[in-house]
Amino acid sequence: MSTYDDVAEFAALLTRLKGRTDRSYGSLARRLGMNTSTLHRYCSGDTVPLDFAPVERFAALCGASPEERVELHRRWILAVAARQRARTPAGPETSAEPETSVEPGRSVEAETSVEPDRSAEAGTSAEACTPDTGDAPAEHAVPDVSAPAGRPAARRPWYRHRRIAVTTAVAGTLLATLGTLGSLSALSTDRSPSEAPSTRSPSPAKVSPAPITWTANSQAWSLGCGHDYVIAKAPDQVPPPPTAQDAAPWAASQHAVHGGDTNVEISVQGRTSTAVVLEALRVRVVGRSDPAEGTAYSMDQGCGGSITPRYFSVDLDKDRPIARSAPGSDAGTPIPAVRFPYRVSAQDPEVLLVTARTVTCDCRWYLELDWSSQGRTGTVRIDDAGRPFRTSGIKGLPRYWYSTREWVLRTD
Structure with a gap:
């Protein structure tokens, strides 16, 4: 079609x-x-x-x-x-770093490999988003992964982004299309990222391949309409802002860097119907320098609304950034924060939103997601098509927004 x-x-x-x-x-x-x-x-x-x-x-x-x-x-x-x-032909890079490229034909599915502990990297800091040990309401509890097959699954609220197929045909269509998204989108991670060793206590040996797949979109805008980019060009050399869906090629063509914050949408799914438990999400900063020079350009196009999604908040200016789970709201109705451990499967995907912010640095960072399933454990590295995500502070930079067919200096 x-x-x-x-x-x-x-x-x-x-x-x-x-x-x-x-x-x-x-x-x-x-x-x-x-x-x-x-x-x-x-x-x-x-x-x-x-x-x-x-x-x-x-x-x-x-x-x-x-x-x-x-x-x-x-x-x-x-x-x-x-x-x-429609816009995949060249698969443009979404970052201004020219030295890294994505190899064609690589699978989006994560593979496990035993390698040295990444914590020794220069400037690296890591911290787990620790599981909430408090009493959670029944509707947010993690299902028993040892439950016998055929036991009815607990009813889940809509805001957990879990889609259970009504028929085999619909399930097959959704899974096939999710695979298409992973291979076609320039925003997805079209590669097989290595997995870092688990930092937890000794446990059953890790295996290859990992039982989960994932894609990451690092060009998500706040509420779908607001974001800042740092571009080393004068306003008359910068084209009009794109729609949120066309942000990746636009940003790549301008060698733009995320300004102030980076929003990453991570879709995680099991390969089979067997449950995989997501244990923790960690942040690793692999580079810090002074904020990038240039001009900040705002993509705001009349943002507004009463929906705030739940997300993981990361303060990159901390010595040891932590992915802290934050609740959201829907027209005043609270949306509970994501609680680890969390279960996914082929029929039960999950979308995690991570918002990383900085004021003082040009930071390069990536995420690590710990998983366990049937006595196996592992850690998946989540990055920007094989390279770290990049976020730079915009404090003190001239800031423009697009109005009446031209970039106008903001005074707020």
């Missing part, structure tokens, strides 16, 4: 759902906490949301049935894959 058809079918289903209500785009947008123009672009096929959460809320507001929500999720995945496929 063509790129246009996949996007058009997703937009058509959104439009049909909207048609069931007597509300205008403006009225629906206010209920959803987004701009009217943004909702209209989704329904017209001009753009596809990178996050499914607003789509799911839209479906609920329009009274979609469970079957329709599953179909909407399937079409959303196909539409995102189609948009990525």
